[in-house]
Amino acid sequence: MADWQIAVMFLAAGLATVITRALPALVFAGRDVPPVVSYLAKVLPPATMAMLVVFCLRKVSVITQPFGLPELLALAATGALWFWRKNVILSVLVGTALYMVLLRVM
Amino acid sequence: MNAPLVYAQAVFRYLKAAFPATIPVLSGYWFLGLAFGVLLTTSGFSPWWAPFAAIVVYAGSGQLVAIGLLLADFDPVGMFLTVLLVNARHLFYGLSTIERFRGWGPWRAYLVYSLTDETFAVFNSARVPDGLDEKRYLTAIAGMDQFYWLVATSAGAFAGEFIHFDVTGIDFVMTALFFVICLQQIESKPNRAPALIGFGASVLALVVLGPDMFLLPAMAVILGLLLAGRSKLEGMEVAGV
Numbered sequence: 001m002a003d004w005q006i007a008v009m010f011l012a013a014g015l016a017t018v019i020t021r022a023l024p025a026l027v028f029a030g031r032d033v034p035p036v037v038s039y040l041a042k043v044l045p046p047a048t049m050a051m052l053v054v055f056c057l058r059k060v061s062v063i064t065q066p067f068g069l070p071e072l073l074a075l076a077a078t079g080a081l082w083f084w085r086k087n088v089i090l091s092v093l094v095g096t097a098l099y100m101v102l103l104r105v106m
Numbered sequence: 107m108n109a110p111l112v113y114a115q116a117v118f119r120y121l122k123a124a125f126p127a128t129i130p131v132l133s134g135y136w137f138l139g140l141a142f143g144v145l146l147t148t149s150g151f152s153p154w155w156a157p158f159a160a161i162v163v164y165a166g167s168g169q170l171v172a173i174g175l176l177l178a179d180f181d182p183v184g185m186f187l188t189v190l191l192v193n194a195r196h197l198f199y200g201l202s203t204i205e206r207f208r209g210w211g212p213w214r215a216y217l218v219y220s221l222t223d224e225t226f227a228v229f230n231s232a233r234v235p236d237g238l239d240e241k242r243y244l245t246a247i248a249g250m251d252q253f254y255w256l257v258a259t260s261a262g263a264f265a266g267e268f269i270h271f272d273v274t275g276i277d278f279v280m281t282a283l284f285f286v287i288c289l290q291q292i293e294s295k296p297n298r299a300p301a302l303i304g305f306g307a308s309v310l311a312l313v314v315l316g317p318d319m320f321l322l323p324a325m326a327v328i329l330g331l332l333l334a335g336r337s338k339l340e341g342m343e344v345a346g347v
Binding site: 001003005006007008009010011012013014015016017018019020021022023024025028033036037038039040041042043044045046047048049050051052053054055056057058059070071074075078079082083088089091092093095096099100103 | 126129130133151152155158159162163164165168169171172175176180181182183185186187188189190193194195196197198199200201202203204205206207213214218219221223226229230231273274275276278279280281282283284285286287288289290291296297298300301302303304305307308309312317320321324325328329332333336339342
């Protein structure tokens with residue numbers, strides 16, 4: 001592929017990305033947001049974060065070795081640490097380090 | 107003091123205040139960005155496409171998919187449609203931030219353009235420190251996140267062949283970040299039912315449809331359930347239970 005073709009391909013990918021991010025704002029540009037959208041703006045973030053957790057874990061197999069145990073244990077540790085210290089960065093970094101260790105020993 | 111100095115001090119104050127909130131993203135983008143850069147050059151493309159893509163695309167999964175399509179035929183329409191589907195989840199972020207970003211002018215344009223999964227997650231958990239302006243604070247977070255991505259993807263592309271240590275599993279930093287923000291959100295009771303809907307619908311779609319097909323149907327089910335349960339969920343919001 002020529003350079004200009006690669007550039008056009010990346011621009012097409014960029015256009016698609018920015019549309020997914022900007023479309024809702026463009027649709028409601030310059031007018032009042034209907035109550036149903038205000039409602040969605042409140043309930044979508046928790047629903048979406050839960051969806052993203054599942055999205056991150058989508059390739060984990062619970063029926064083959066190591067049965068998703070590294071993910072389960074690392075998330076349990078992440079969660080426990082968060083409830084204990086309420087520190088996002090500490091929980092995330094310790095959970096990830098534990099996961100990397102578990103991946104190598106299990 | 108002269109004006110540029112005052113301005114630089116203000117910028118520095120916001121970056122310093124926003125930096126702690128971006129540390130998990132720094133760890134995650136460092137790894138994902140290196141991976142993207144290495145994949146780009148080992149696929150035979152010039153490393154200069156890394157910073158180019160970090161600016162014109164700026165989407166982790168979108169860029170990884172793009173490399174696969176770049177190895178096939180020149181097909182911008184196919185690229186456009188594929189990335190549209192891969193990044194459809196961003197529609198939820200745009201929808202959730204319409205009112206928060208309203209009236210922020212050019213700040214809003216940048217915040218919408220740079221709204222990745224990770225930046226959206228941090229926006230949902232970060233508290234604006236006292237005395238700081240919310241739009242500038244969020245822009246500082248978004249700008250630093252994009253800077254990490256730009257540097258990491260470029261480093262992977264230009265220096266990938268010199269990187270030899272095993273960092274398998276460090277991408278878990280994203281999973282852990284999203285998980286902690288989930289926990290943070292369900293501390294507030296009205297968020298529990300929506301989180302449960304998001305989790306249940308995603309798991310159901312994943313089990314039925316498998317890892318490559320589940321996301322869009324999961325989004326549709328989540329939207330449907332949230333709309334169907336609106337009167338009930340809004341009642342919980344008002345009652346605070």
